[in-house]
Amino acid sequence: MFTAAAAAILITMFLALVRLFAGPTLYDRVLAVNTFGTKTVLLIGVMGFLTERPEFLDIALLYALINFISTIAILKFFRYRALGDAPDRKHRTDAWKRLSIS
Amino acid sequence: MIDIVLLTFLALTALAIVRLRHLFAVVMLTGVYSLLSAGLFVLLDAVDVAFIEAAxxxxxxxxxxxxxxxxxSRREKVPGRIPVLPLIVVLITGAxxxxGTLDMPRFGDAGAPIHRHVAPRYIHDSGTEIxxxxxxxxxxxxxxxxxxxGELTVIFTAGIGILLLLGGTGGRRRKDEEMEEEG
Structure with a gap:
């Protein structure tokens, strides 16, 4: 059963890769990377059960956290065109205005 | 079986990184490349290395x-001609x-030199010695x-250097903005 799950996850990874190679817009690619990270987490978890050492599940959870942080960084880059300093109040209100308009 | 599939994905990703000219997609693909290598490291039981690779x-x-x-810029400039000499150097180095891997011991070989040098002492005596x-x-x-x-010293020094580099520009920029608002 775990073998079938691993095969299904690998196929999903392949589909995400296809979307990543082809993806016409940037958001397709961001979503594909995020999906790919999630599939890596799942694959590590399934591999732990496949080799009968489910302790790897903790590491899979940490991967999920890292994936989340890098997605947030990418989206922050899209919004503010810069990383590092927190945007000041003026920029933030601009962003909120844009958000409510769009 | 899984490692062969993951290695295929890795090769496909590397080819796509070389072929694509859209640099944002290339950055995304390098992230995927790291995730794939991390998966391979987990398969090889090097969980700590895999974690560093992912982070x-x-x-x-x-x-x-x-x-x-x-x-x-977001686009890579297309090179005018195919660089022949670097290609030859890379091919020779790869060969x-x-x-060099031909006379290495087989993967997981218990008789390999690395498993016979100090590893038995660590396994048998570390409980009483340490x-x-x-x-x-x-x-x-x-x-x-x-x-x-020594490793920790290197990482600590690198961290201090990066903090100095990043913190320096950030402080100056904030001061400039304050001056702009005043003036």
Whole structure:
């Protein structure tokens, strides 16, 4: 059963890769990377059960956290065109205005 | 079986990184490349290496490259001609590295030199010599304590350097903005 799950996850990874190679817009690619990270987490978890050492599940959870942080960084880059300093109040209100308009 | 599929994905990703001219997609693909290598490291039971690869390769270096993209252009310039000499050098180096792997012991061979040198002593005596239940911890913190101290010094120095570099520009920029608002 775990073998079938691993095969299904690998196929999903392949589909995400296809979307990543082809993806016409940037958001397709961001979503594909995020999906790919999630599939890596799942694959590590399934591999732990496949080799009968489910302790790897903790590491899979940490991967999920890292994936989340890098997605947030990418989206922050899209919004503010810069990383590092927190945007000041003026920029933030601009962003909120844009958000409510769009 | 899984490792063959993952290696195929890795090769496909590397080819796509070379072929694509859209640099944002290339940054995304390098993140995927790191995730795939991390999966392979987990398959090889090097969980700690895999974790560093995922944190640094997929996390921090993606962010750093995005920051670089914000400063430069988003498209790669198409090179005019195919660089022949670097291709030959890379092919020769790759062939030499492959030749070097030929007389390595097989993967997982219990009779390999690395498993017969100091590993038996660590396994048999570390419990009485060091008294820490985890063998890896006793190797890192006691048998190779100075090595670990050196590594930590290097990482600490690098961290201080990066903090100085990033913190310096941030402070100056904030001061400039304050002056703009006043003036």
């Amino acid at each position: 640094v390769g997929a996390g921090i270096s993606t962010v750093l490259m995005l920051g670089t993209l914000a400063l430069t 030499a590295l492959l030749y 008294g820490v239940p985890n063998i890896v911890t006793s190797v890192l913190a006691s048998y190779r304590g100075f090595d670990t101290l």
